Amino acid sequence: MNLVSVEEISKGFGERILFSGLSFGINAGQKIALIAQNGTGKTSILNILAGKDQPDTGMVNTRKGLRISYLEQDPDLQEDLTLEETVFRSDNEILKVIRDYEKALDNPGDQKRYQKAFEAMERNSAWDFETQYKQILFRLQLTDLQARVGTLSGGQKKRLALAHALLNKPDLLILDEPTNHLDLEMIEWLENYFARESITLFMVTHDRYFLERVCDEILELDGGKLYSYKGNYSYFLEKKEAREMRDVVELHKSKQLYKKELDWMRRQPKARTTKSKSRIDDFHEIKSKALQRRKDHEVQLEINMERLGSKILEFHNVVKSFPDTPILNKFNYSFVKGERLGIIGKNGTGKTTFLNLLTGNALPDGGKIITGETVKFGYYTQEGIPVKEGQKVIEVIREIAEYIPLKKGRQLSAQQLLERFLFDRKKQYDFVEKLSGGEKKRLYLCTVLIQNPNFLILDEPTNDLDVVTLNVLESFLLDYPGCLVVVSHDRYFMDKIVDHLFVFRGEGVIDDFPGNYSDFRAYEDSLDASKKAEKASDAEKGQTTGSPWREEGKRSNLSYAEQKEYKQLEREIQKLETRKKELQDAFLNPDITPEEIADLSKSLQETEQQIDQKTERWFEISVRAES
Template sequence: MNYLTVENISKAYGELELFSNLSFSIHKDDKIAFVAKNGSGKTSILNILSGKDTPDAGQIVMRNGLRIAFLSQSPDFDKNLTIESAIFNSDLPILKIIGDYEKALQNPEDEDAYQKAFEQMEVHNAWEFELQFKQILFQLKLDQLDQKISTMSGGQIKRLALAQVLISNPDLLVLDEPTNHLDLEMIEWLEQYFAKAKFTLFMVTHDRYFLERVCNEIIELDHGKLYTYKGNYSYYLENKEARITQEQVETGKAKQLFKKELEWMRRQPKARTTKSKSRIDDFSDIKKRAHKRRNDHKIELEINMERLGSKIVEFHKVSKAFKDKSILNAFEYVFKKGERIGIIGKNGTGKSTFLNMLTQNIQPDSGKVIIGDTVKFGYYTQGGIKIKPQQKVIEVIKEFGEYIPLTKGRQISAKQLLERFLFDGKKQHDYVEKLSGGEQKRLYLCTVLIQNPNFLILDEPTNDLDIVTLNILEDFLLDFPGCLLVVSHDRYFMDKIVDHLFVFKGQGEVQDFPGNYSDYRTYEASVLPVSKTKDDVVNNSEEKNKTNKAEKLSYNEQKEYKNLESKIRALEFDKKALEEQFNDTTLTQDEITKLSDKLQQVINDIETKEMRWFELSEKFES
């Protein structure tokens, strides 16, 4: 089933043409990744698909009634809303029913409203949907539903926007870098969610494992032309290489034919026959094919690293906490030359705080951080480049000097350096604020590396960089002779460049693991508690039993049986939410009594449904 067709769209900003005459289609159940270099117009294409922008030429033809949800890189919410109100601010009817039910739970004194809301949940069978969206919020660490958006970090807001588009249950999901601001656990959950859910996806992402495991099609915009690959990331790499090789062969043949036709053109008399005129017309096409060449300039990352002495960085019994939240607890470590360490851990476990202590931007509560005399940090932060109004790209680099020192006593001009980072002469005189997100990150990376650090700290360096730039950065880092410390949620990137990990487990615990991220995940899976393994066996057995029993139930009983499981799980969530309200010390005795009545009512509903569930499950036993 065709959902959407893009017909010959073009887009330009002033003299800058992003793309022209692009056409492709999106069909039901497609999971498409859109791949292109930074500055090629990826975000503009997503904005056009979602209706936030319009093409200069061409059109988007959509199926009637198609519902599209768009996740942008910079979500915009009303700061006065709470997480809950933002989620329920939707035109989806079932969300209004669930919203009324959630509101009734928060007002225990209004028993009529609760009863009415509960009945609507029953009539519209909204329990499964409620359970699904609560699980989404739980996985994305958004369970404080009364938290105001004005108090949330940028990462939390991005996760809220992701939750909102997932819960809206659209026909087509358009996603711009969905894994940004997610920790590794969340990314792996989202992978599994998309692999199982019947979503149709069109997305831009730099996460190559995500591309490998989620996508069934990749569309690449390369030198102004679209190429479609019906497969995952591995299939794309293999077939792209074959395509480029074939193009080179065809260009070689065209050059030989061009040489032959050029000699013929030079020998031709002034009088032309009809046959020769046709051959002359073909000559211009042959000439164009013969002169076709790929503009695949690579970033040349070359720096004059400062000498690194024997003493680098030492942590001696370092502790740090914020109120009752421990970040480090008597942490001990001595960095050695050439170390390549990755840092992983859930959001909020203190990874960025650790980096700030390392660079002495934050002082520990106790213990010492000793920095060697020869250490020169290069710190690539999540904040990115600080944009000055009306500052041009070339002016950013000239702040470090007209000429930049390289290895072996050589030097390079600011202009030449920018060319090595893929900023051509025209782009160098663009305003920084007009660059794409990925181009700004590339410029920021340039400013970090030209300061010749010997201890490189990269905090989420892969966000917004295109895959081509990522591959080049990885190759550079593999050859970097200094110390390297990386915080990244890009598992492919971490696997390729780090030797061991600092695993931030929370409450001050940091594990030093000898291996990369995939090694760590394999290790974690191998040391699961015996009790958990037994539980898994029991659960698998129960699932088989459920299947057998269900086969003996009538169609309506099977449907009721399945719905009861969803209802019970959803009511358990509601029970927990009501119980948490008792933590409010300002409640009056009357409010406590009404809250207790509401809680008892939910408990009664759970017990009633559990009894019916047991009746159905035992109905045909024996």
């Protein structure tokens, strides 16, 4: 069933055209994601779909009586209402029935009112939804329903708006960066909720695991054109690469044809026949195709980074707490060169406080933090760039430096630097206040990196950045030679960038895990409840000391890199053994075809070879550890 039909819409601001001639449809049950660079009109498209804005041309047709909920990046909530009042301001009749029932429970003496409310719950089969309603509020940590909206943080407001959107039970749910301000546990719950529920979604998100596990169609806005991919994120990447290869071939053909036709045009044929006039008209179309250029910029910054000394950053019995909230309890840790640390944990467990301790923006209550003389911090905070009225993009960079020193004595001008961060020459003279949220974050990131830090700290760097920019940022960070500390709820980003994690458990407990986020989740899922309880109990009894696995490596004659490899091999072998079992079980299917048998045999042989290779390497390291 078609819910929404978008026909030839366009939108612009002044002389700047965001998009034009876009057409697509949304059917019941689809889960669609829109991918595009920041500043190309993603939020404008969402606003048009939600009825908050109108296209300059074209139209949007919606099914009669369609109920739409829209989660905006910055929700507009009524500050004087309580959480409960906000949640119950809904078009969902069942939610109103639940509200009346809960009010009747607050007045046990009014039996008539209670009976009426109870019967309404029965009549509308509202009991299951009441359970779901409470689960959503609990999962989003919205427990104090009498708190006023005006007292909430930005993250709490986003979670409240998300709860309101979900509980409204819309026919179409439109989401603009739904995972921002959610911790990892919330994101995974929301991911499972959307994957399980029969709900129609249209969203913009930078969370690539979310795209992978929730969406069944991806729309990509690229170069003013809309491309549709009927699959998840992996399918999108595969087909996008194939499309871009075809575009390169077509562009080459167009250039060859253009050269041929240009030669013909230069000869200026005298006979203006109908055929030659038609060929002249075709020439202009060929020319436009041949001269088009893809804007596939990459951030390539060979920054002339100051060398780190032998002493970088050391924590010695550091204690830090707030009233009723311990953060660190006699914490010990020493950073090494090339450290790539990820920090995860629930909101409120002290992740940002830890970053402020690193940089000296907060002082410990006890113990010592020693910073090496050669350390130069670059700190990307969640607050973003301070916007000065009337300031242009280029002026923000020039306040820091006109030229940026690169390796081998080379330098990069402020204009060239901005171009590498996807700001073309025209965009550089836009006012900062006119940039999209993602463009402001990209500009802020640029101001941090150009200061030549050798110890880079990123607090939620992926919020509001588009998928294209994230890929560029990841490419840069993979080659970054200094120390790197990242706090992020973006699991894909963490998997790609970091090699070990600090897991903030709360109550001053910090675990140092040797692996990325997916490794950590696999490990956690493999523990039963009793082991988790035992582990937590042991941690609470002792001091919170970073990197026990690194110390084990020292005692067992293994280098830091070998210890990491050893742990990684164990995990990889376990995954391969699981894969082997799945392949062997697949042969038991009575409906299997000869072609499938051949494919399975090949996959099984490759898996067994990988197991043998990795097991052999595991034994080599084991011998070194015991010698």
